[in-house]
Amino acid sequence: MLDDKTLIIEFLDGDVESFNTLILQHESLVYGMIFQVVRHKEDTEDLCQDVFVKVYFKLKRFRFESTFKTWLYRIVINSINNYFRKQKLLTWFGQDLKEELATKEHDNLTKKDTLYKMTNKLPNKQRNIVLLRIYQDLPFKTIGNILSISENSAKVSFYKAKENLKEYSKISYAK
């Protein structure tokens, strides 16, 4: 397994195969990370492809100041945020339909699914932290680096996210 730095340098020298290897090495990580919050196979695949398209175009600007993985996490997080922003817009336009579907789905949801759904309801910053902390099991320092915030700020946001999740679960089970 070649290291990321060598692959990136080779790709920037014009070797497309190195880029393909880079995709293969990180595809499962990106896919898993996106699927954990999006929970939709087609959307996840689409987002995953978009992430690597972004990587292709932005790699020229990668300065090796952080590891490639940290940089990749940042792109994934941004893509997920954009995805939810679009979903929010779509919800505005199709509010009734979504509500109807949500009511039908509600009975079939497992506890795990409910947790994912509740995570999606969190504000962007908190959702990103939950995604990186709970689902990726990253330390707060790394989360801070990825999201360009301090370690303490990451901890505080994570605490707030947990409080919100508790609140959401109360509402959810009260239904």
Added chain:
Amino acid sequence: MQNKTDFITKVHQKIHKKKRQRVNITSIALSICIVVSLILYQNYSYTDSEQFLASLYESAQIEVYKWEYMEELTQEELLLYLIDEQSEEEFFDLADKSNELFSALQSVKWEKK
């Protein structure tokens, strides 16, 4: 493995599509710039030519005004003009027909030189 190859192919298709989009956007932006600059240039030259025509028109108008505001010839001047510029036959012809000219002729004090 098949899935991985498919995934890579799809990524490259998207990259290709995005590159084409970028080329299209650049072409459209360039075309807009060219059209805008052409319109601006045309406007500029049109203004120039318009100014030129306006100045011509102005001078022409001044000429017209000169004619319009030229003082009327006195009867004597009219007579002298006719004597100088017209042939004898025409002069008498005109004098027969025109009362004005006839009265002008009457008003002239003829002196022997």
